[in-house]
Amino acid sequence: MRAVLIESEGAAPRLVEDADESLLTGDVELDVLTSSMNYKDALALAGKGIARSHPLIPGIDLVGRVTDSADERFSAGDLVVLTGDGIGESRHGGFATRARVRPDALVRLPVDLSPERAAAIGTAGFTAMLSVLRLEDAGLTPDDGDVLVTGASGGAGSIAVALLAGRGHRVLASTGRVEENGEYLRELGAAEVLDRRELSEEPGRPLQSQRFAAAIDAVGSTTLANVLAQTVRGGTVAAFGLAQGPDLPTTVLPFILRGVTLAGVDSVECPLPLRERAWDALSRELDVDLLDAMTTSIGLSEVIDHAPSVLAGQVRGRTVVEVAQ
Ligand SMILES: NC(=O)c1ccc[n+]([C@@H]2O[C@H](COP(=O)([O-])OP(=O)(O)OC[C@H]3O[C@@H](n4cnc5c(N)ncnc54)[C@H](OP(=O)(O)O)[C@@H]3O)[C@@H](O)[C@H]2O)c1
Structure with missing residues:
Protein backbone atom coordinates (compact mmCIF):
# COMPACT_ATOMS: atom_id res chain seq x y z
CA MET A 1 0.00 0.00 0.00
CA ARG A 2 1.20 3.48 -0.91
CA ALA A 3 0.32 6.04 1.73
CA VAL A 4 1.12 9.42 3.19
CA LEU A 5 1.88 8.76 6.84
CA ILE A 6 2.21 10.98 9.91
CA GLU A 7 4.06 8.62 12.20
CA SER A 8 3.96 10.44 15.51
CA GLU A 9 2.79 13.73 16.95
CA GLY A 10 4.93 16.52 15.53
CA ALA A 11 6.56 14.27 12.90
CA ALA A 12 6.68 15.55 9.33
CA PRO A 13 4.38 13.60 6.98
CA ARG A 14 6.12 11.36 4.43
CA LEU A 15 5.13 9.28 1.43
CA VAL A 16 5.67 5.57 2.11
CA GLU A 17 5.68 3.23 -0.92
CA ASP A 18 5.23 0.00 1.05
CA ALA A 19 3.16 0.96 4.08
CA ASP A 20 1.89 -1.87 6.25
CA GLU A 21 -1.77 -2.70 5.47
CA SER A 22 -2.22 -4.22 8.92
CA LEU A 23 -2.46 -0.61 10.16
CA LEU A 24 -5.96 -0.51 8.73
CA THR A 25 -9.08 -1.51 10.67
CA GLY A 26 -12.77 -1.37 9.73
CA ASP A 27 -15.48 -3.62 8.33
CA VAL A 28 -15.34 -2.42 4.74
CA GLU A 29 -12.14 -2.89 2.76
CA LEU A 30 -11.48 -0.70 -0.28
CA ASP A 31 -9.17 0.16 -3.09
CA VAL A 32 -8.99 3.95 -2.86
CA LEU A 33 -9.47 5.49 -6.32
CA THR A 34 -9.34 9.21 -5.54
CA SER A 35 -9.16 11.60 -2.61
CA SER A 36 -9.09 15.36 -2.33
CA MET A 37 -7.24 18.14 -0.57
CA ASN A 38 -9.22 20.24 1.90
CA TYR A 39 -8.18 23.08 4.21
CA LYS A 40 -8.34 20.60 7.09
CA ASP A 41 -5.96 18.21 5.28
CA ALA A 42 -3.49 21.04 4.82
CA LEU A 43 -3.69 21.74 8.57
CA ALA A 44 -3.11 18.04 9.34
CA LEU A 45 -0.08 17.88 7.04
CA ALA A 46 1.33 21.04 8.63
CA GLY A 47 1.00 19.48 12.10
CA LYS A 48 -1.63 22.03 13.11
CA GLY A 49 -3.81 20.06 15.44
CA ILE A 50 -6.05 17.90 13.21
CA ALA A 51 -4.33 14.51 13.60
CA ARG A 52 -5.70 13.02 16.83
CA SER A 53 -4.10 9.55 16.68
CA HIS A 54 -0.74 8.27 15.43
CA PRO A 55 0.42 6.83 13.17
CA LEU A 56 -2.17 8.41 10.88
CA ILE A 57 -2.93 8.35 7.18
CA PRO A 58 -4.41 11.82 6.57
CA GLY A 59 -7.11 12.64 4.00
CA ILE A 60 -10.67 13.47 5.15
CA ASP A 61 -12.20 12.28 1.85
CA LEU A 62 -12.01 9.07 -0.09
CA VAL A 63 -13.74 7.52 -3.05
CA GLY A 64 -13.13 3.82 -3.51
CA ARG A 65 -14.17 0.44 -4.82
CA VAL A 66 -15.15 -2.13 -2.17
CA THR A 67 -12.95 -5.24 -2.24
CA ASP A 68 -14.51 -7.01 0.77
CA SER A 69 -17.16 -6.17 3.33
CA ALA A 70 -18.32 -7.60 6.64
CA ASP A 71 -21.31 -5.23 6.44
CA GLU A 72 -24.24 -6.53 4.43
CA ARG A 73 -25.06 -3.12 2.88
CA PHE A 74 -21.89 -3.37 0.75
CA SER A 75 -20.27 -5.96 -1.46
CA ALA A 76 -17.16 -6.25 -3.60
CA GLY A 77 -17.26 -3.94 -6.61
CA ASP A 78 -19.47 -1.22 -5.05
CA LEU A 79 -18.27 2.33 -5.63
CA VAL A 80 -18.50 4.37 -2.42
CA VAL A 81 -17.68 7.81 -1.04
CA LEU A 82 -16.71 8.68 2.52
CA THR A 83 -16.21 12.20 3.85
CA GLY A 84 -15.45 13.08 7.47
CA ASP A 85 -16.56 10.54 10.09
CA GLY A 86 -13.15 11.00 11.70
CA ILE A 87 -11.06 9.78 8.75
CA GLY A 88 -7.90 11.77 8.35
CA GLU A 89 -8.25 12.84 12.01
CA SER A 90 -8.67 9.87 14.38
CA ARG A 91 -9.04 7.11 11.76
CA HIS A 92 -6.93 6.41 8.69
CA GLY A 93 -8.00 8.46 5.69
CA GLY A 94 -7.85 8.78 1.95
CA PHE A 95 -4.21 9.62 1.19
CA ALA A 96 -3.42 5.97 0.42
CA THR A 97 -4.15 3.33 -2.19
CA ARG A 98 -5.98 1.11 0.31
CA ALA A 99 -8.43 1.75 3.15
CA ARG A 100 -10.60 -0.05 5.67
CA VAL A 101 -13.49 2.00 7.00
CA ARG A 102 -16.53 1.61 9.20
CA PRO A 103 -19.78 1.50 7.24
CA ASP A 104 -21.74 4.00 9.37
CA ALA A 105 -21.15 7.04 7.15
CA LEU A 106 -20.34 5.27 3.88
CA VAL A 107 -22.48 6.35 0.92
CA ARG A 108 -22.88 4.41 -2.32
CA LEU A 109 -21.78 6.62 -5.19
CA PRO A 110 -24.78 7.97 -7.12
CA VAL A 111 -24.78 6.23 -10.54
CA ASP A 112 -24.23 9.42 -12.52
CA LEU A 113 -21.15 10.49 -10.58
CA SER A 114 -17.63 9.38 -11.55
CA PRO A 115 -15.06 8.74 -8.78
CA GLU A 116 -13.03 11.76 -9.96
CA ARG A 117 -16.01 14.10 -9.77
CA ALA A 118 -17.11 12.68 -6.41
CA ALA A 119 -13.63 13.47 -5.05
CA ALA A 120 -13.79 16.91 -6.66
CA ILE A 121 -16.97 17.48 -4.65
CA GLY A 122 -15.54 15.89 -1.48
CA VAL A 265 -23.14 23.04 9.71
CA ASP A 266 -21.05 20.02 10.72
CA SER A 267 -20.12 17.70 7.87
CA VAL A 268 -18.00 15.32 9.97
CA GLU A 269 -20.66 13.75 12.20
CA CYS A 270 -23.51 14.13 9.71
CA PRO A 271 -26.08 11.29 10.01
CA LEU A 272 -26.33 8.82 7.12
CA PRO A 273 -29.83 9.77 5.83
CA LEU A 274 -28.75 13.41 5.46
CA ARG A 275 -25.50 12.30 3.80
CA GLU A 276 -27.49 10.30 1.25
CA ARG A 277 -29.88 13.20 0.66
CA ALA A 278 -26.99 15.61 0.07
CA TRP A 279 -25.07 13.29 -2.29
CA ASP A 280 -28.23 12.56 -4.26
CA ALA A 281 -28.89 16.29 -4.64
CA LEU A 282 -25.25 16.96 -5.60
CA SER A 283 -25.34 14.30 -8.31
CA ARG A 284 -28.52 15.76 -9.80
CA GLU A 285 -27.83 19.49 -9.47
CA LEU A 286 -24.17 20.36 -9.63
CA ASP A 287 -23.24 21.41 -13.17
CA VAL A 288 -20.36 19.06 -14.04
CA ASP A 289 -18.85 21.52 -16.49
CA LEU A 290 -18.57 24.09 -13.68
CA LEU A 291 -17.22 21.41 -11.35
CA ASP A 292 -14.58 20.40 -13.90
CA ALA A 293 -13.65 24.05 -14.46
CA MET A 294 -12.99 24.60 -10.74
CA THR A 295 -10.98 21.36 -10.28
CA THR A 296 -7.26 20.69 -10.56
CA SER A 297 -5.54 17.34 -9.92
CA ILE A 298 -2.38 16.38 -8.11
CA GLY A 299 -0.78 13.00 -7.41
CA LEU A 300 -0.32 11.47 -3.96
CA SER A 301 3.39 12.29 -4.27
CA GLU A 302 2.53 16.03 -4.52
CA VAL A 303 0.18 16.23 -1.55
CA ILE A 304 2.76 17.16 1.10
CA ASP A 305 4.28 19.99 -0.94
CA HIS A 306 0.85 21.31 -1.90
CA ALA A 307 -0.38 21.93 1.66
CA PRO A 308 1.32 25.32 2.34
CA SER A 309 -0.37 26.97 -0.66
CA VAL A 310 -3.77 25.85 0.66
CA LEU A 311 -3.04 27.37 4.08
CA ALA A 312 -1.84 30.57 2.41
CA GLY A 313 -5.21 30.90 0.61
CA GLN A 314 -3.52 30.68 -2.80
CA VAL A 315 -5.55 27.78 -4.16
CA ARG A 316 -8.80 28.26 -6.04
CA GLY A 317 -11.68 25.79 -6.20
CA ARG A 318 -11.05 22.09 -5.63
CA THR A 319 -7.99 19.84 -5.77
CA VAL A 320 -8.43 16.12 -6.50
CA VAL A 321 -5.73 13.71 -5.32
CA GLU A 322 -5.04 10.84 -7.73
CA VAL A 323 -3.70 8.26 -5.28
CA ALA A 324 -2.09 6.03 -7.92
CA GLN A 325 0.17 8.86 -9.11
N1 LIG B 1 -17.97 22.57 9.40
C1 LIG B 1 -17.56 21.68 8.52
O1 LIG B 1 -17.99 20.52 8.50
C2 LIG B 1 -16.54 22.10 7.48
C3 LIG B 1 -16.44 21.41 6.27
C4 LIG B 1 -15.56 21.89 5.28
C5 LIG B 1 -14.77 22.99 5.55
N2 LIG B 1 -14.84 23.59 6.78
C6 LIG B 1 -14.05 24.81 7.04
O2 LIG B 1 -14.51 25.79 6.11
C7 LIG B 1 -13.44 26.64 5.71
C8 LIG B 1 -13.30 26.60 4.19
O3 LIG B 1 -12.94 25.28 3.78
P1 LIG B 1 -12.45 25.02 2.28
O4 LIG B 1 -12.11 23.58 2.20
O5 LIG B 1 -13.39 25.64 1.32
O6 LIG B 1 -11.08 25.86 2.31
P2 LIG B 1 -10.28 26.58 1.14
O7 LIG B 1 -10.54 25.93 -0.16
O8 LIG B 1 -8.89 26.72 1.62
O9 LIG B 1 -10.99 28.02 1.07
C9 LIG B 1 -10.96 28.94 2.13
C10 LIG B 1 -11.27 30.34 1.57
O10 LIG B 1 -11.50 31.22 2.66
C11 LIG B 1 -11.07 32.53 2.30
N3 LIG B 1 -10.13 33.04 3.32
C12 LIG B 1 -8.92 32.53 3.61
N4 LIG B 1 -8.35 33.28 4.57
C13 LIG B 1 -9.22 34.25 4.90
C14 LIG B 1 -9.21 35.35 5.81
N5 LIG B 1 -8.16 35.58 6.62
N6 LIG B 1 -10.28 36.16 5.89
C15 LIG B 1 -11.35 35.93 5.10
N7 LIG B 1 -11.42 34.92 4.19
C16 LIG B 1 -10.37 34.10 4.11
C17 LIG B 1 -10.41 32.42 0.93
O11 LIG B 1 -11.40 32.76 -0.05
P3 LIG B 1 -11.23 34.07 -0.96
O12 LIG B 1 -9.85 34.02 -1.55
O13 LIG B 1 -12.32 33.97 -1.97
O14 LIG B 1 -11.40 35.23 -0.02
C18 LIG B 1 -10.11 30.93 0.80
O15 LIG B 1 -10.08 30.52 -0.54
C19 LIG B 1 -12.22 26.14 6.49
O16 LIG B 1 -12.15 26.90 7.68
C20 LIG B 1 -12.57 24.70 6.79
O17 LIG B 1 -11.88 24.20 7.90
C21 LIG B 1 -15.71 23.17 7.73
Missing part, protein backbone atom coordinates in the same frame (compact mmCIF):
# COMPACT_ATOMS: atom_id res chain seq x y z
CA THR A 123 -16.06 17.37 1.97
CA ALA A 124 -16.11 20.87 0.49
CA GLY A 125 -19.00 20.25 -1.89
CA PHE A 126 -20.83 18.06 0.58
CA THR A 127 -20.61 20.87 3.16
CA ALA A 128 -21.77 23.40 0.58
CA MET A 129 -24.83 21.26 -0.13
CA LEU A 130 -25.56 20.77 3.60
CA SER A 131 -25.48 24.57 3.90
CA VAL A 132 -27.83 25.09 0.95
CA LEU A 133 -30.24 22.52 2.41
CA ARG A 134 -30.13 24.33 5.78
CA LEU A 135 -31.16 27.59 4.13
CA GLU A 136 -33.91 26.08 2.03
CA ASP A 137 -35.23 23.93 4.88
CA ALA A 138 -35.51 27.25 6.77
CA GLY A 139 -37.81 28.45 3.99
CA LEU A 140 -35.46 30.45 1.72
CA THR A 141 -36.72 30.85 -1.86
CA PRO A 142 -35.13 32.68 -4.82
CA ASP A 143 -37.74 35.45 -4.43
CA ASP A 144 -36.42 36.37 -1.00
CA GLY A 145 -33.41 38.31 -2.31
CA ASP A 146 -29.62 38.17 -2.42
CA VAL A 147 -27.72 35.28 -0.85
CA LEU A 148 -24.12 35.89 0.23
CA VAL A 149 -21.29 33.35 0.07
CA THR A 150 -18.04 34.22 1.91
CA GLY A 151 -14.67 32.60 1.15
CA ALA A 152 -16.19 32.23 -2.29
CA SER A 153 -13.03 31.24 -4.19
CA GLY A 154 -12.31 28.38 -1.79
CA GLY A 155 -13.46 24.82 -2.35
CA ALA A 156 -16.66 24.93 -0.34
CA GLY A 157 -17.38 28.53 -1.34
CA SER A 158 -17.01 27.85 -5.08
CA ILE A 159 -19.43 24.93 -4.95
CA ALA A 160 -21.88 26.90 -2.77
CA VAL A 161 -21.93 29.68 -5.38
CA ALA A 162 -22.63 27.18 -8.20
CA LEU A 163 -25.33 25.32 -6.23
CA LEU A 164 -27.19 28.46 -5.11
CA ALA A 165 -27.08 29.99 -8.60
CA GLY A 166 -28.26 26.66 -10.05
CA ARG A 167 -31.26 26.77 -7.70
CA GLY A 168 -32.15 30.23 -9.00
CA HIS A 169 -30.84 32.41 -6.16
CA ARG A 170 -29.13 35.75 -6.83
CA VAL A 171 -25.66 35.15 -5.39
CA LEU A 172 -23.21 37.69 -3.98
CA ALA A 173 -19.71 36.20 -3.77
CA SER A 174 -17.29 37.70 -1.23
CA THR A 175 -13.60 37.16 -1.93
CA GLY A 176 -10.22 38.57 -1.01
CA ARG A 177 -9.17 38.07 -4.64
CA VAL A 178 -11.60 40.22 -6.65
CA GLU A 179 -9.17 40.96 -9.48
CA GLU A 180 -7.86 37.42 -9.78
CA ASN A 181 -11.10 35.50 -9.30
CA GLY A 182 -13.93 37.89 -10.17
CA GLU A 183 -14.46 36.42 -13.63
CA TYR A 184 -14.20 32.87 -12.26
CA LEU A 185 -16.91 33.58 -9.67
CA ARG A 186 -19.20 35.14 -12.27
CA GLU A 187 -18.77 32.05 -14.43
CA LEU A 188 -19.86 29.93 -11.46
CA GLY A 189 -23.03 32.02 -11.29
CA ALA A 190 -22.29 34.97 -8.97
CA ALA A 191 -24.35 38.04 -9.86
CA GLU A 192 -21.96 40.33 -7.94
CA VAL A 193 -18.47 39.93 -6.53
CA LEU A 194 -17.70 41.75 -3.27
CA ASP A 195 -14.31 42.61 -1.79
CA ARG A 196 -14.11 40.69 1.47
CA ARG A 197 -12.58 43.70 3.25
CA GLU A 198 -16.09 45.21 3.33
CA LEU A 199 -16.97 42.50 5.85
CA SER A 200 -13.70 41.33 7.37
CA GLU A 201 -11.84 44.39 8.60
CA GLU A 202 -13.83 45.92 11.50
CA PRO A 203 -16.70 44.46 13.49
CA GLY A 204 -19.37 47.08 12.72
CA ARG A 205 -22.53 47.80 14.69
CA PRO A 206 -24.49 44.62 15.55
CA LEU A 207 -27.44 45.84 13.47
CA GLN A 208 -26.58 47.34 10.07
CA SER A 209 -28.62 47.89 6.93
CA GLN A 210 -30.30 44.66 5.84
CA ARG A 211 -28.67 43.38 2.63
CA PHE A 212 -28.69 39.59 2.63
CA ALA A 213 -31.75 37.35 2.57
CA ALA A 214 -29.44 34.56 3.73
CA ALA A 215 -25.75 33.66 3.74
CA ILE A 216 -23.30 30.77 3.67
CA ASP A 217 -20.15 31.56 5.64
CA ALA A 218 -16.78 29.82 5.31
CA VAL A 219 -14.89 32.44 7.26
CA GLY A 220 -16.19 33.12 10.83
CA SER A 221 -14.75 35.92 12.99
CA THR A 222 -15.43 39.58 12.13
CA THR A 223 -16.82 38.58 8.75
CA LEU A 224 -19.55 36.42 10.28
CA ALA A 225 -20.37 39.15 12.82
CA ASN A 226 -20.90 41.65 9.98
CA VAL A 227 -22.87 39.13 7.91
CA LEU A 228 -25.26 38.55 10.83
CA ALA A 229 -25.61 42.33 11.24
CA GLN A 230 -26.55 42.73 7.55
CA THR A 231 -28.96 39.78 7.27
CA VAL A 232 -32.64 40.62 6.81
CA ARG A 233 -35.27 40.11 9.49
CA GLY A 234 -35.98 36.38 9.79
CA GLY A 235 -33.02 35.39 7.58
CA THR A 236 -30.72 32.42 8.13
CA VAL A 237 -26.91 32.28 8.03
CA ALA A 238 -25.39 28.81 7.58
CA ALA A 239 -21.89 28.86 9.11
CA PHE A 240 -19.37 26.11 8.57
CA GLY A 241 -15.88 27.61 8.46
CA LEU A 242 -13.23 29.57 10.28
CA ALA A 243 -10.84 30.68 7.52
CA GLN A 244 -10.58 34.13 9.13
CA GLY A 245 -10.80 32.83 12.71
CA PRO A 246 -12.90 30.90 15.24
CA ASP A 247 -14.00 34.00 17.18
CA LEU A 248 -17.36 35.71 16.70
CA PRO A 249 -17.35 39.33 17.89
CA THR A 250 -21.08 40.04 17.90
CA THR A 251 -23.99 40.50 20.31
CA VAL A 252 -27.38 38.80 20.62
CA LEU A 253 -29.07 41.75 18.88
CA PRO A 254 -29.36 40.22 15.36
CA PHE A 255 -31.01 37.18 16.94
CA ILE A 256 -33.41 38.88 19.36
CA LEU A 257 -34.29 42.05 17.43
CA ARG A 258 -34.36 40.64 13.89
CA GLY A 259 -35.01 36.95 14.45
CA VAL A 260 -31.89 36.04 12.48
CA THR A 261 -30.92 32.35 12.76
CA LEU A 262 -27.30 31.21 12.93
CA ALA A 263 -27.35 27.63 11.62
CA GLY A 264 -24.21 25.61 12.30
